[in-house]
Amino acid sequence: MLRITEPEYILMKKYIEEHCGIYLEKDKEYLIESRLADLLVETGCGSFQEFHLKARSEDHTGELRDRIVDAMTTNETSWFRDKNAWDYLKEAAVPMLLNLAAETGEASVWSAAASTGQEAYSLLMLLDEAVKERGQPSLLDKIEITGTDISSSALTSAISAQYDNIAIKRGLDREIREKYFHKSGNLWLFDQELKKRVRFEKFNLQNDFIFPDNFDLILCRYVSIYFSDTFKRELFSKMAKVLKPGGVLLLGATESLREFSDDFEISYYKSTVINTRK
């Protein structure tokens, strides 16, 4: 594997932060070396300096840039990730969304770092169960779920909604699997009709947030951990602007906006931190 020199690390680190916001600390050379090793070989570059130059000069096509971003992002995810957070979603957020849908005719959710789709589909399964329990299946038509991510390969998987044996097992009970998936060859296919209810799109959280409607719930989980403090501040400020008053921003269990934003009221549901738009 080709080693990266210190000046090359500075160049690549800057490139990566510019294009996806991922901020690499001082000692993360191995991350660039290992994740970009195949791309270096494929592009025929003999050094990271040459690779950086190639990436910069081809920025207008976006192709190499997308592949670098894809390689540098961590798409780790699972079904119903973090029991505590999903207790909140099941017991408080889902009833809130259904009440809004019933009273106002609409409710809107954004899975803002959706990865391969497990987060958005987990919520969709909870909503589906809840509307059936309430005897109001048509309420589901009034709830919009948008899933976005910067990684093209993660989004392709999310849209296909097909999972291998390893991915399907991570966090999914047998009972729910039997209800919402069927097996085809080595893959588990998520309910073909239900999956149409999530609209997936490629979106970089560094972009301006321009959406047709504001959201009632934003799941932005396990992504801000990769960003600099400056970008976190900017991100939470943009999130606040696209949340309806009283809407909730749910972060990962290891993430906090406390130091970065005054736009939210912080409370707890059991041990889960709930950030409610003031």
Ligand SMILES: C[S@@+](CC[C@H](N)C(=O)[O-])C[C@H]1O[C@@H](n2cnc3c(N)ncnc32)[C@H](O)[C@@H]1O
């Ligand atoms: C660790 S996964 C978290 C997935 C899911 N939210 C969860 O909690 O299981 C982080 C995701 O953030 C995405 N990501 C990283 N930087 C991003 C950016 N600037 N804009 C949008 N998505 C980004 C990655 O591609 C990756 O899929």
